[in-house]
Amino acid sequence: MTAVILDGIVLGLQFGLLAVGLTLVYGLGGVLNLAYGQMAVAAAIVVALAMDAGLSAGVAVGVGLLAGGLFGLLLDATLLRPVYRLRGEAQILLSLLLTLGVAFIVDGLLTWQLPLEALTLNIGGGAVEIFGVPMRRGSLWASGITVAAFVALFFFFRSTMLGRAVRSIIQDEEGARLVGIDPNRMRTMILVSSGVLAALVAVTRSMSIPVTVTSGISFTIFALIVTVVGGLGSVAGAFFAGLLLGIINTISSFYIGTFLTLIILLSAAALTILIRPSGLLGVAE
Amino acid sequence: MLEIKAFSAGYQGNDVVHDVSFHVETGEAVMIIGSNGSGKTTLFRAMCGLLGASSGEVLFNRDDLAGMPAQRIVRLGMGFVPAERHLFPRMTVQEHLSLGAYPKRPDPETMSIVLDLFPRLAERRRQRAGTMSGGEQQMLAVGRALMSRPRLLVLDEPTTGLAPKLAVEAYEALGVLRDQGLTLLVAEQQVPLAMAFSDRGYVLENGQIQIQGTSEELAKNPEVRRAYLGVM
Ligand SMILES: Nc1ncnc2c1ncn2[C@@H]1O[C@H](COP(=O)(O)OP(=O)(O)OP(=O)(O)O)[C@@H](O)[C@H]1O
Numbered sequence: 001m002t003a004v005i006l007d008g009i010v011l012g013l014q015f016g017l018l019a020v021g022l023t024l025v026y027g028l029g030g031v032l033n034l035a036y037g038q039m040a041v042a043a044a045i046v047v048a049l050a051m052d053a054g055l056s057a058g059v060a061v062g063v064g065l066l067a068g069g070l071f072g073l074l075l076d077a078t079l080l081r082p083v084y085r086l087r088g089e090a091q092i093l094l095s096l097l098l099t100l101g102v103a104f105i106v107d108g109l110l111t112w113q114l115p116l117e118a119l120t121l122n123i124g125g126g127a128v129e130i131f132g133v134p135m136r137r138g139s140l141w142a143s144g145i146t147v148a149a150f151v152a153l154f155f156f157f158r159s160t161m162l163g164r165a166v167r168s169i170i171q172d173e174e175g176a177r178l179v180g181i182d183p184n185r186m187r188t189m190i191l192v193s194s195g196v197l198a199a200l201v202a203v204t205r206s207m208s209i210p211v212t213v214t215s216g217i218s219f220t221i222f223a224l225i226v227t228v229v230g231g232l233g234s235v236a237g238a239f240f241a242g243l244l245l246g247i248i249n250t251i252s253s254f255y256i257g258t259f260l261t262l263i264i265l266l267s268a269a270a271l272t273i274l275i276r277p278s279g280l281l282g283v284a285e
Numbered sequence: 286m287l288e289i290k291a292f293s294a295g296y297q298g299n300d301v302v303h304d305v306s307f308h309v310e311t312g313e314a315v316m317i318i319g320s321n322g323s324g325k326t327t328l329f330r331a332m333c334g335l336l337g338a339s340s341g342e343v344l345f346n347r348d349d350l351a352g353m354p355a356q357r358i359v360r361l362g363m364g365f366v367p368a369e370r371h372l373f374p375r376m377t378v379q380e381h382l383s384l385g386a387y388p389k390r391p392d393p394e395t396m397s398i399v400l401d402l403f404p405r406l407a408e409r410r411r412q413r414a415g416t417m418s419g420g421e422q423q424m425l426a427v428g429r430a431l432m433s434r435p436r437l438l439v440l441d442e443p444t445t446g447l448a449p450k451l452a453v454e455a456y457e458a459l460g461v462l463r464d465q466g467l468t469l470l471v472a473e474q475q476v477p478l479a480m481a482f483s484d485r486g487y488v489l490e491n492g493q494i495q496i497q498g499t500s501e502e503l504a505k506n507p508e509v510r511r512a513y514l515g516v517m
């Protein structure tokens with residue numbers, strides 16, 4: 001049981017970080033990015049190709065993070081421009097349609113051109129014992145990186161001027177403009193960061209299991225579920241919801257089965273909407 | 286300091302403010318009065334870059350603000366406090382005041398001016414805006430706008446949602462700012478309060494300026510007395 005829970009924590013941290021990229025983009029720009037998983041996969045494939053080309057893993061990961069950021073920048077500068085100008089239902093719907101289109105295009109291109117490409121980062125060395133459970137080094141690296149990313153994010157949003165500016169747009173865009181904040185520049189920055197986060201999670205996932213060209217949809221679904229449970233626009237919510245759902249996921253896969261697990265997670269999201277529409281922590285931010 | 290020339294604005298191609306011209310000189314307190322729906326909010330929002338204007342000029346010192354987005358106008362020194370305040374509900378008083386100075390670090394001197402003006406904000410630095418009373422929120426909205434050290438502060442109905450006693454206090458605070466030399470422009474429906482506070486005023490009806498003059502002149506004007514001061 002301890003082993004299952006520890007695995008759940010490892011997975012949950014990554015779920016949470018993955019969701020941060022989705023939830024911030026939603027909170028800031030009203031964009032529900034259905035191509036989010038494909039951003040992660042595209043970045044992972046860039047890393048794999050860079051390594052195939054002979055770059056060291058470290059450099060290749062750097063290139064992949066850059067590619068993720070570039071993907072975000074591109075989306076922001078092109079397709080999302082008309083979305084930002086809309087409000088309400090029209091905004092959500094247009095963002096869903098456009099990003100779904102991007103998801104199909106990326107999926108299609110990858111399965112057509114690079115059907116067998118996948119990213120697996122092997123972290124060498126034997127298992128390390130934690131609470132008497134042997135843990136793979138890959139999982140520990142992944143968790144360490146993810147926790148570090150969360151610490152950086154919390155620091156950014158609590159203690160920096162720029163982080164506060166981003167939160168202010170989520171809470172009241174007009175108020176933010178009235179103190180001199182340019183929402184478009186902040187959105188661009190957050191879109192780029194979300195691309196980098198997606199890439200980072202793809203990289204840490206590949207330390208445990210291969211990230212293949214068809215992994216995109218499951219990345220998006222997990223991010224979406226965690227976002228709903230954690231509350232739209234909330235970094236802390238994503239963190240706790242990620243942990244909770246990660247643990248539920250591994251327990252359920254272990255004792256019940258993988259197929260039912262996804263249904264259980266989706267039910268958790270549906271229940272959250274019914275009982276606490278604003279998410280686990282009760283506030284969206 | 287501010288000169289508006291032949292300014293028109295509205296929604297979806299329908300102007301509700303027509304060909305409005307007025308000016309505010311440095312050090313003045315100017316009011317714009319007018320009944321519900323006369324176009325005060327539309328005029329201010331368009332002037333401050335929150336709404337597109339259809340024609341006209343907005344000269345602020347040496348800059349033409351027409352077509353500029355609100356975030357740039359604020360940085361040029363024209364602060365705006367909207368009637369709905371637009372505070373950040375889950376941020377503390379302290380966070381509002383530091384964001385007010387964005388993109389700079391909050392200046393301690395300005396901070397102490399604001400906290401001296403509104404001691405209640407000093408007592409409640411850690412309270413979140415969403416849990417504050419209407420009067421406190423109004424103080425915070427003004428305080429946040431002051432943190433950018435504006436040269437002109439524009440306020441849309443600062444007494445919205447305030448009990449009579451608080452409305453009087455709000456104008457007392459604005460009077461202190463006026464006496465410190467800040468230039469102010471307010472839109473107001475509580476005409477007696479605004480009249481006692483301002484040097485000059487304009488009457489906006491159906492999106493057009495109908496009457497203008499010093500506050501004393503307006504106070505004596507029979508039309509103004511009948512329509513806005515409740516004198517038969
Ligand atoms: N978002 C909007 N879309 C369309 N018409 C609007 C909008 N906002 C205001 N109007 C219209 O513009 C006119 C002027 O409204 P405005 O809010 O500027 O008046 P106001 O003088 O500020 O009134 P009040 O004193 O009640 O605040 C009104 O006829 C109103 O119906």
Ligand SMILES: [Mg+2]
Nearest residue numbers: 325326368442
């Ligand atoms: Mg109004």
